[in-house]
Amino acid sequence: MEWSHPSPLWHCSTPDSPPDEFVRAVQRYAPAGGERLARLLWNRQQRNLSELPGFLDSRDYRPTAAAAFGAELQQAIARLQQAIAHGEAVAIWGDFDADGVTATSVLWEGLGQFFDRSQQLSYYIPNRLTESHGLNQPGIERLAAQGVSLIVTCDTGSTNLAEIERAAELGIDIIVTDHHTLLPQRPPVTALINPRNFPEDHPLYHLSGVAVAYKLVEGLYEALPEIPQQPKEGLLDLVAIGLIADLVELRGDCRYLAQRGLQQLREQMTNTTHPGVKALLQHCKRHGDRPTDISFGIGPRINAVSRVYGDASFCVELLTCRDGDRAETLARQADEANARRKEVQQRVLQSVQQQLQQIDLSTTTVLVLSDPQWEVGVLGLVAGQIASEWGRPTLLLWEDHHSDPPLAKGSARSVAGLDLYELVNSQAHLLHRFGGHPFAAGLSLPLENLPLLREALNQRLVQKLGRFGGMQPILNYDLEVTVADLGQDLFRELKCLEPCGMGNPVPRLRVRNCWFEGARHRKLKVKGQKLQYLITSFRLRDESCDHGFPGMWWGHYEDDLPPGRCDAIVELDFNSKRSNYEVRLIDVRSIDMEAIEVDEGETLTQPQSLIPDPMSPPPIAIADLEAASQQTWLTLIGIAKYLSRTEETRPRTVIQQKLGIGDRPLEIGLHQLSELGYSIHSPSPDLIQIRHIQPRKGDDRPLNQLAQPFLDAVCEEQFRQPYMILGTLKNSSSRSGADSSKSSR
Structure with missing residues (x-):
């Protein structure tokens, strides 16, 4: 028999109600009510009254100056000024995901105010399928042959020691702008602009690659204010795309830049400065007024290009060209790549699920799976799906039997509370290449080391957790509401939290003692695609009102809805296609078998440090x-x-x-x-x-x-x-x- 993935434990933090002073402060910004928004912010520990105005309204936030990067920024500006004065050839070295592409685009437009883009400035984006992330020596050697004497990286470069040394041998200086994990020692570069040098509570700490690139442009604008012909704020729609698509924590300056960038994104539909951005919004049938227009619309289309074709270079042209016809042609290609990506992702997901049926999940803490038929470009997406469903960190690897030696290449995704980078890096001696974040990483290793890595990671996590089994999935919700509460007023109140993302998730609402009416599932086949989407529509009812509220449950049949009374966790949203408010069902449980919930005060996350001595008994929570x-x-x-x-x-x-x-x-x-x-x-x-x-x-x-x-x-x-x-x-x-x-x- 088939065993479903583990049901998550439901959890809601329920401290004392916020003080009246806090509620009144929130109500000044909430378009309706404000009490529920205040309670939600209070529960999420967003309690500082002096920071609250800047959180809820970007006009009240004081952004951190680029000068906060100190000597590293000064060295970068000085080297760029030298290149401007001497007419040097400068190359931007980017990356192929949405953060890297938008970062490249920001530098292409920003530095393009100071360098001749037809003669001095160029950009290089590695091929996802043949080169992978980061600097590589063949690419550096090609740039050297073209006369490049300065490389400015974005969203990459912090750990590429061998490549940096090769560039130095060829007479190329390197300015690194990046946000990935740093090495213990600073690499020998001209400048290293990386917010990981700041403490975790610094307002710049969570900047993504595109935001760091923007800070470099900001610093150059301040150093040479008489040269630029276009305002740097015109780049903020690109900054918002990269920030939101890269799933960084939207705190401090990250949130401010995303808020300002979304304002700029909305203007693209009426006051177009980036025709390619407008064309992408039109292809995904969105208006640019919500963060989800990026996370479910623009971002996946940019990412799909490299996942399917490998080469994402044309995406920079798509985002920065001024020719509307050309932008439409490129946007169509990105849209077609996204359709192809969905088909490939579904096929790989089905293959992974088949492998999971052969694994004893009761004694497996880390999922490490491989196959020679998987398309490497979508492995990160599928790994994220599997990790979320099964509550276990997941590594999915493509077996490349044609390389010498044979390699396994792929992606890893983690679960909340577990530092994936620390876990995988503990087995660095088994790896060929590795880099990433605590939540996501890319890696390759000799194929013969794969069984050793699988066993080592599982043993390491057993030591960390102090027990067998996967990490327990926890489903957090924010508020309890009735069906009568759902609608425009609550939506407008909770919209004050946007942009949502890591560290500030979309609010989830619990409806107790409810039931479903008019449930009907259907399979949607998208025109021109092989994919079919399963969706169940319904009306949610409870005793609070005489009419139901519309909702959707993606990926489920109508029979999956429990009969009779139940509790449900939902997200409230506005469907722009139908011009109505609706809920997305996240999880549901029958009242007769209601789940045991986690009480307030329990330890919900796993210990953050591994046990130094494997022969010592682990501490038990x-x-x-x-x-x-x-x-x-x-x-x-x-x-x-x-x-x-x-x-x-x-x-x-x-x-x-x-x-x-x-x-x-x-x-x-x-x-x-x-x-x-x-x-x-x-x-x-x-x-x-x-x-x-x-x-x-x-x-x-x-x-x-x-x-x-x-x-x-x-x-x-x-x-x-x-x-x-x-x-x-x-x-x-x-x-x-x-x-x-x-x-x-």
Whole structure:
């Protein structure tokens, strides 16, 4: 039988209500009400009254000057001034994703105010499929042959030591503008402008590649104010595209630049300065007035070009050209690439899901999968889907058997609370190339090292978590509302949070004791594509009003909606195509089997540091064990519902394996299921039957009280498990030492 991905634990932070002073401060900016917005901001720890105006209105924010980058910026400006004075050839070295393409475009337009773009200035974007991220020596050598004496990188370059040294041998200076993880020692470059040099609470710390590039342009404008003919603010729509598409935390100057950039993006439909941006908006049928117009519209189309074709160079022309006809032609090509990307992504996702059916997920903490048929360009997208669904960091790799030596190349995505960069970099000795963020990374390694990497990462994360199993998915929601609350007023109030993204997610709302009416699923086949999209439409009802509220559930059949009363988590949105407000269903649970939730105060994220000594017992967070046992209980209920519906029989060992528990917790769990009204039978000692539900009369105990004996048994077993692992490791170490002694003799 197929086992679905783990159901997330629902969690809402519910501290005391915000003080009246805070509510009044928020109400000055909220177009309607303001109390719910104030409560949401307070719960998200956005409580500083002096920072609140700048958060809610960009006109009240004081942006950080480019000069904050200090000596590094000064050195970069001085070198650029030297290149201007001597008429040197300068190359921009970009990257092929949306952040890198927009960063290249910002430098192409910004530096183009100081350099002749037809004679002095050029740009180079690596091919995603043949060159990968970062500087590379063949590209540097080609630029040297063209007479380039200065390279300005964007969104890359911080860790390319060998390539930087090769450039120096060829007489090329390098200015690095980047935002990726830094090396312990500064590379030998002319300037290194990277916000990772700042402390994490600095307003510039979270800048993406395009925003760092903009700061360099800002510094050059300030140094040579008499030269530019176009205002630097005209670049902000490009900055917003890169910032929002790159999923950086929209705090401090990141949020300010995104807010200002969205204002500039809206103007493209009426006061066009970038015809290519307008054409992209038209192709994705959006108006440029929402951050989702970037995250679901422009961003995927820019990213798709390199994912499908490898070479994304024409995207810079698309974003910066002034010819409307040319911009439309290029936008059409990007749109076609995005359609092709969706087809490829769906095919790879199905292949990954088939591999997952062959894996024992009860003892796997990190998913490391590979295949020679996968298209490497979409592996990051699929890895993100799998990591989100299964609550485990995921590495997906294409097996290149034609390289010498054979390599595995691909992408990795993490889950909240786990530093992926730290985890993978701990096995750097097994890798060929590696770089990225705590949440996302790209890597390659010799194919023969792949089994070693898989085992090492899983062992490392077992040490980190202190137990077997994946990281528990947590579904956070912000507010509880009724169906009557949904609509224009609430939407306008919550819209004050935009732009949303990492660190400031889209608000999620819980509706209790609701039900669905008029549910109907359909498969949408997009014209000119092989893809079919499954979508269920419905009307959400509760006792608060006599009419329902429209909603959609993507990727689900109408039968997936539970009958009767339930609780739902939704996102409120405005559908510009239909000109109406609607909800997107995120998760739903029947009230009769309502999920045990995480109480306020529990530890929801995993420890951030790995255990220095693998032979020492790992520290155990009791709240973490409780959350894990609650998920095990939900999984047991899911198995019971499946077996009772299908009338199938399953081996006891299979059920234990799926739950990751021993004999005693299973026996207690089966007993508690009988308390819920399930009929449990054992046709033989190795088989279990679970039959239809017969609710117990007069038993009004809450579900969490009924489950408590099972939760206690699982917690006890999980508590002991790290010490069992420790014993195994010690025994293994002893055997290894004995074997080593034998071999030395």
